[in-house]
Amino acid sequence: MSKKQQALTLEEANLQKIVSHAKEYGFVFPSSEIYDGLQAVYDYGQNGVELKNNLKQLWWKAMTQLHENVVGLDAAIFMHPTTWKASGHVDSFNDPLIDNKDSKKRYRVDHLIEGKAEEYRQAGEEAKAQALLDKMNELLNREDFEGLRNLIIEENIVCPVSGTANWTEVRQFNLMFATKAGAVAEDSMTIYLRPETAQGIFVNFLNVQKTGRGTSMKIPFGIAQIGKAFRNEIVARQFIFRMREFEQMEMQFFVRPGEEMQWYEYWKQKRYDFLRAIGLPENKLRFHEHEKLAHYANAALDIEYEFPFGFKELEGIHSRTDFDLRNHEQYSKKKLRYFDDEIKQSYIPYVIETSIGADRLFLAVLSNAYTEDIGVDAKGNEKKRIYLKFHPAIAPVKAAVFPLVRKDGLPEKAREVFNLLRYDFNTIYEERGAIGKNYTRQDMIGTPFCITVDYQTMEDNTVTLRHRDTTEQERVAIAELPRIIGEAVSFRSILTQLQ
């Protein structure tokens, strides 16, 4: 096996562990699995939905509750089709693709060429790799499709399935899903499933600005939104990293022209702090400043996370100038301006955008939490232990309560404890199975606290509280449980780090 193949196999194995664990423990299932699934579409299971909701709520609070000048919005998925003309998605939200005539497989041109560059890199030919990427970028910028095809042939890039270089022409493929609105064919209108949530914010800019939180909003201010987005991704790989239906958490921050760079720096830091506060480690996060900027941006960076398959984009921070509002003004013929009292000027605000995929954040958090340790079993033997080391505030289940035996009033007592906790925390009660097995199952879904009711509980109202990460057990009074658990799982412990 070549070095590259070995590396890939290791990465694939790492990802496979996460994928299997996610399925086996109710986090993520392939969509419509009984029909063999639908490519790049996934469902969140009973534990996944709790984890994802926690992440979304934390993001929401960090944005809207901690910033006096950021408010929320929930715009519809369908929008007037002209929105996507104005945003540029109809004309340029494309990927150049090429098909192999022998295998009938379709590839993204940039992925094929990047793969070749990576091969050069693995072979220590850094300069050659860079030259190839530069050439590709130049051709992509010029939309020179024949040039791209020639480059693939010159570089002797073959289809990984058929092994041949029998390629079709390069064609553009729009990533938006289209559908029809209206029952009668003649009256129906082509509308799109939004490929990003941001445009719902831009078109509502004035609605929100004028109404504000009681009084109108003053610049600088932001609008935050969480919602589904849809992209007909051609190369669907890497589990929930690249999906056709996914969820975005986006915030557009409107500023005075000329002040955008200071806000860009501000949000870069805020977003990094957020990712650190929910438990992603420093050594797995890095910034990647874009050298090649989109035509509408004057600064852009990705916050990358080291996924099981390497460092990849988790979140984008973009300084989008007045591109979006200006285009909507032009297409809608409605003024989208702001009168700035302080400088007595009317202008189209500039925008700083922060955009993170809820699913990518979920994958980052899940793969970071997945821990394999050597533990010691009841007989003192070493054995492998797997657990999900979530920050308690984002763990799907906060506490699990077990009676030691199913008799002598212990189940009733354990239910009392369960009832004490369930109104504040997502708690589960389980009376079947051995305690050790129950602990293991809770480790697998990352429950930070396990509580066992035993005979001593009947005498002195204390229970055993077991901590997930250390497996240490302590004796605590039942009355103390709400405080101990409450402090550990409170969003406060995360949000106060962001001030």
Ligand code: ATP
């Ligand atoms: P990529 O280069 O990986 O395709 P992008 O640069 O197109 O991503 P943006 O358009 O900036 O992504 O979208 C903002 C965020 O939305 C991304 O940082 C990512 O977290 C998320 N995202 C984008 N596309 C997908 C997808 N197909 N599946 C899951 N999340 C996605």
